[in-house]
Amino acid sequence: MSNNRQFIFTNLDIDGSLSYLILSWITGQPIPYKSTSVFNLEKDFSDWYRTNGEKYERVYVLGIDVSQCANVINKDNVVVFAHKLPITELSNAKVITSKEDSTSMLLYKSFAKKISFKDRQKLLVLLVNDIKKHTFDLPYSRELDMLYRAYTGDKLSKFTIDFNIGYDGFSDKQKRLINFYKKSVDNIIKDLNVFKGTIPFKGKTYNVVSTFAEKYINEISDKLLDDYNSDVCFVVNVDKERVSFRRSKNCDLDLSILADKISHGGGFPYAASGIMNENFITITKLFKQVK
Secondary structure (H helix, E strand, O other), X not given: OOHHHEEEEEEXXXXXXXXXXXXXXXXXXXXXXXXXXXXXXXXXXHHHHHHHHHHOOEEEEEOOOOHHHHHHHOOOOEEEEOOOOOOOOOOOOEEEOOOXXXXXXXXXXXXXXXXXXXXXXXXXXXXXXXXXXXXXXXXXXXXXXXXXXHOOOOHHHHHHHHOOOOOOOOOHHHHHHHHHHHHHXXXXXXXXXXXXXXXXXXXXXXXEEEEEOOXXXXXXXXXXXXXXXXXXXXXXXXXXXXXXXXXXXXXXXXXXXXXXXXXXXXEOOOEEEEEOXXXXXXXXXXXXXXO
């Protein structure tokens, strides 16, 4: 199938960008795309499909939970690849999901028997999967995550240029960008107001550390979880009225369930987000400031 007969809607995160890149590796050339999010997919897809959808033989949706807009994307020419989706099939669109930790790993395993991936391509898939698990067990996965977050503008475009052949180490320019990002994070963290409290959930009590920030969510969470020996971290973005949830490596709490219960949110066991609603405010108002 010609690539000008295909279109991709992919998640804004690094997993979405690698998922796009994997399809480009498979087809041998770039495919037109739009990066979006679970919050914007319904509008972005509807607006685009109204004037463009019938022109394409296949429209991919990569790494985005489509359960809230299933009626909109349920078209005969739509194929959804997304890990851990709450839905497994639609009447018209094709849904491919699994229990993998990333959509890029799902895509890789779906095509690994049909094409031969190079070692550096496989390594990039493993690194991004480690990032999505939020374990950072592999060397350089944390630095790769920082590099992606340091990108400005069209992150997918920059990622595909930098890693078109897979992961083969960082260039000097990339190392400088990573170091700049680290310094920026350190400057933000040292000025944070930090709060601590506990939340009872499903028969257990969890230690929670919380703060206010608009960016650097993963880095801030990791630092606060370590410094304050906590199970869960809440990072509140007041301007957007949203909350990010992260957990420590030793915590078994499913954050997707917690986010749903206290902030009408969702996500994954290790990382989730929700709304700063009255319920969340009530639960956290007894937290004590410790910094």
